[in-house]
Amino acid sequence: MQQYLEAGKVVTTHGVRGEMKLELWCDGVDFLKKTGRLYASAKGGKCYNIISIRPQGQMALLQLEGVNDMDAARALRGQVFYFDRSDATLPEGRWYVADLIGCEVRDADTGKVYGVVTSVDHPGAQDIYTVKSPSGREYMFPGVDAFLKERNPPEGYILVTPIPGLLDDDFDSEREEE
DSSP: OOSSSEEEEEEEETTTTEEEEEOOOSSHHHHHHHEEEEEEEEEEEEEEEEEEEEEEETEEEEETTTTHHHHHHHHHOOOEEEEEGOOOOOOOOOHHHHHHTOOEEEETOOEEEEEEEEEEOSSSSSSSEEOOOTTEEEEEEEEEEEEEEEEGGGGGGGOOOOOOTTOHHHHHHOOOOO
8 A cells, every 4th residue: 555645745835935736636635635744755755844724726735844935935836745544534435536446346246346446546536446457458436335336445345336338348239230
């Protein structure tokens, strides 16, 4: 399990006092406020205490301890920041995307293995899971309760109840007419 997870990336400076615009890659401003600090590397690295963070559209305005002027902020443009998972608490039944990647996707009723999760995206109202089947084919499915029955990253699996044809390699799309 990864200890340090992506929080976001600095895209530009904001003002002259060292604030930065952070493209959020996590659950948002309130989530990061609770962590209290960010790290410069996926292995931890330099630790920065969060002085302030507030929303601005889809971004966040971030002030870090020791980053007190525009030049210091400009030097961090393009920097990806990470949070330590031990600084955060997720609600029951919620998981980090990094923990879902690589989970085996199984049929909740039959146990059939459809493949493994290769990505989880959030383009709209719900997450979209991408699954790579043993044959190499990729499938996408929505992260909704009607479909997802159980997420169990500690055991390495996700149980689903798919609609017919959604995760099947065996459908016959070109029937021959007699």
